[in-house]
Amino acid sequence: MVRAGRAITVSKSQFTLGVLLALTIPGVARAHQPAVQSLDASPRAEPRQTIDLDTGWRFQKGDAPALAVTPSFDDSAWQAVALPHTWNRVGYYRPDPASHLNRADTVDKTQGPGWYRLTFTPDASARNKRAWIEFDAVSRIASVWLNGVKLGDHAGGFSRFRVDATKAIKPGQVNVLVVRADNTAVDTANSPTADVLPLTGDFFVHGGIYRPARLVLTDPVHLDMADYGGPGFRATTVSASAQTARISLSGRIANDGTRTANLTLQARLIDRQGGEAAVTTVPVKVAPGTISDVSAALNVAAPHLWQGVEDPYLYTLQVAVRDAKGRVLDSVSQPFGVRTIRIDADKGLFLNGKHVDVHGVGYHQDREGKGWAITPADVADDMTTMRDMGVNAIRLTHYQHGQTIHDLADRYGFLLWDEIPLVSAWTRKGELEPRPALVANAEQQLRELIRQNQNHASVVNWGIANEVDFGNSFPAFLTGYKDGKVPDPMPLLARLQTLAHAQDPSRPTALATCCEGRLFNEGVDIPVTAVAADLGGANRYFGWYFGVPGDFGPALDALHAKRPAQPLAVTEYGAGGATTIHTDDVHGGPIDSRGARQPEEYESYIHEEAWKALKARPYLWATWLWNSFDFATTIRNEGDAQDINTKGLVTYDRKTRKDAFYFYKANWNAAPSVHINGRRYADRAYKITDVRVYSNAPATELFVNGRSLGTRQACVDAVCEWKAVTLNGGANAIVAKGQFASGIVSDSVTWNLASDAQAHVRIDAGTIVAAPASVRFGSDAFFDGGKTGTLDKPADYGKPAVAAVISGTADSAVAATYREGTFHYRVPVGNGRYQVTLTFVEPEKPAGQRVFDVTANGRVVVGKLDIAALAGLSAAIKRTATVTVSNGVLDLAFLPSKGEAIVSAIEISSAGPRR
Secondary structure, three states: OEEOOEEOOOOOOOOOEEOOOOOOOOOOOOOOOOOOEEEOOOOOOOOOEEEEOOOOEEEEEOOOOHHHHOOOOOOOOOEEEOOOOOOOEOOEEOOOHHHOOOOOOOOEOOOOEEEEEEEEEEOHHHOOOEEEEEEOOOEOEEEEEEOOEEEEEEEOOOOOEEEEOOOOOOOOOOEEEEEEEEOOOOOOOOOOOOOOOOOOOOOOOOOEOOOOEEEEEEOOEEEOOOOOOOOOEEEEEEEEOOOEEEEEEEEEEEEOOOOOEEEEEEEEEEOOOOOEEEEEEEEEEEOOOEEEEEEEEEEEEOOOOEEHHHEEOOEEEEEEEEOOOOOEEEEEEEEEOOOEEEEEOOOEEEEOOEEEOOEEEEEOOOEOOOEOOOOHHHHHHHHHHHHHHOOOEEEEOOOOOOHHHHHHHHHHOOEEEEEOOOEOOOOOOOOOOOOHHHHHHHHHHHHHHHHHHOOOOOEEEEEEEEOOOOOOOOOHHHHOOOOOOOOOOHHHHHHHHHHHHHHOOOOOEEEEEOOOOOOOOOOOOOOOOHHHOOEEEEEOOEOOOEOOHHHHHHHHHHHHHHOOOOOEEEEEOOOOOEOOOOOOOOOOOOOOOOOOOOEHHHHHHHHHHHHHHHHOOOOEEEEEEOOOEOEEEEEEEEOOEEEEEOOOOEOOOOOOEOHHHHHHHHHHOOOOOEEEOOOOOOEEOOOEEEEEEEEOOOEEEEEEOOEEEEEEEOOHHHEEEEEEEEOOOEEEEEEEEEEEOOEEEEEEEEEEEOHHHHHEEEEEOOOOOOOOOOOOOEEOOOEEEEEEEEOOEOOEOOEOOEOOOOEOOOOHHHHOEEEEEEEEEEEEOOOEEEEEEEEEEOOOOOOOOOEEEEEEOOEEEEEEEOHHHHHOOOEEEEEEEEEEEOOOEEEEEEEEEEOOEEEOEEEEEEOOOOO
């Protein structure tokens, strides 16, 4: 296929890609005064001068008087702030609020305008220069004035943009810069942000100037500063081998002067030792008031290739514009990686001809206490965490991220999926066609994404959409669509596909789907959108929102078989994990994917099962789990958090790495790793428990209270397990020791068993998380067979859960859940006599439709029970029996004679020694 004059060789959707690195403009240090900054722009060796504008700002949340744009306006009552800045603080954990920056009383979800003012004095030497105000991001609409002169607007909260300040700036005098930021929610057609992506999404759109800003001074002749926030040139590795590499380069030279300029464009590739690896010079004549495109090529002998995390070697690419006398008029230098990428639909991704097993994470740009106003140090800290987990790829979701993460990805060899914020919706509620202004905004944000990031070696592809294939699966009260009609995403996707290839023919496009191949109710129509892009990505939450974990692999195989020539990746998978909610058995009951029951152990289980499916499918060119860190959203009230998506493997405040983090560390990072799971489930409900350890050691030994329970060798998927471990009353020391060639690596936790839990076994049947009750219950455990159910109505699509009202008991929450069918509970207990109390509730069957026995070690203790005949529906009854155990196991069998047996709770207490 041929696009935009450049050929891409395609064989079973193998794409030959090449990219280099991104623009990094060094800041210039200067002194700040509280009110007026004096900005030194005196001549330097570098022709382009950049002056940071990060301190000295005044801010007011909400709208301001019209006079706020004038220099004389009194802003002394406004708040003093520094960039990066946002007025929003969203999402908090409910337990232990004193330990968190975000709490119910400190959050701020205000969406609307916010005003910023900065007073500064540029040096008089800035005369005869072109002046630009550059913002790395302002959310989500920005309007900019300088000295009362409107410089322009920008729609889109994620990309760098520049406004020309040449006619308004006053060198050597006091200047006043004013910015109005607006992150108004898109709730009506009259919203000022109604035609600015994203229209929706499972993340909060923070407001403010949340990335750095600067003043940039250039010569009238310069690498185009109006190039959609990009560096003014594009470089692509056309071919690369150990012997030679060829790099194509195109530059845009703007002449804002009054005379025709006879120029040369010079490109130099400089190695780490300062040697010149390649150079090229191209003459060009640029008329006044015009922009000229210049093409060049660099031929590199014996190149040092950028080989991902294995060897992320970076050159420096220096592009300079010189006048007829050889003087440098403008110059930009940036890190530069030489590499090619090929993606095969059957075998995956090849970097410089070498296969790479791409395993990564999704990443949102916020953290507790800061929202989106994170610093480069924050991003670097997140990158350190990801590297420790063994990640080698990041999906930058669901919008354009800043230059810091791109630069770090280049430096450390990570592979990136970049995307625009076309998320779930492209029309407002009830509309079937996107407005032209919205389409134009989508195209603008895609151009900015590509121009600003296409020189990064780390960027693999351009994501043009996320989950725009819900079709009519959402109810009408959410969408506003009538008569089953829904908007068609394909026309917009086709435009973006064409635009992406025109802007960057060297990279493929991609999109992530939610719904193709899933089972929906009759009448649900799901559009097939994967064909709109070059690469496919599947967001699939088997075992969480739908299906069971075992469905994952077959579903991927079906997608691959349907489009065998299109490379397929998994772009999201995972589960919520609340660090303060725990289970005794991940199979004990249904997960509450939109409500409270989201134990940390279940998140680990989902990732263990998913990884089995993913690693067994070499045709997947990449996998990205969801998500690296918990992040803010306003559509969730789940687990132990409010307005937080808890699918992260690290908490929003970065203080806690969840158990699942260590599962991947043990599998993806070759460094020795040993981690005991369930460490935060410190106060145990049962004295008999399984112990699971994530260890990549050749041999791992477990000790409980100083006694060895044996060694596990080379555990499959680094999951080592010891079954039916007995805990003592009080504190129990659990220690795991991994035996590595380099020595012993150990981990330890303390689990406590209260005297009540030591003396009793209380099972809340049919639930994965035990309900609070008058006495403590554990979650469903020790069962064999049956299925679970509940009389409660679970939370769904923002609707809160509704608890069942059950008569005959003070513990309705325990009685509401149940296990039914033909099943056993085999409870390990010491030999002796026990009193067994069983709680039963009939959820729906009339009298005569459910009749069953219960036996204890083969002896009938409850016979021919018909709950409805005795108590009716939603009423609890109890039966108590004394049983004798002689083999260490109490086997309770639930055996139906009509319908299915059922039980809601089991309580076992010692009745004295065996007689």
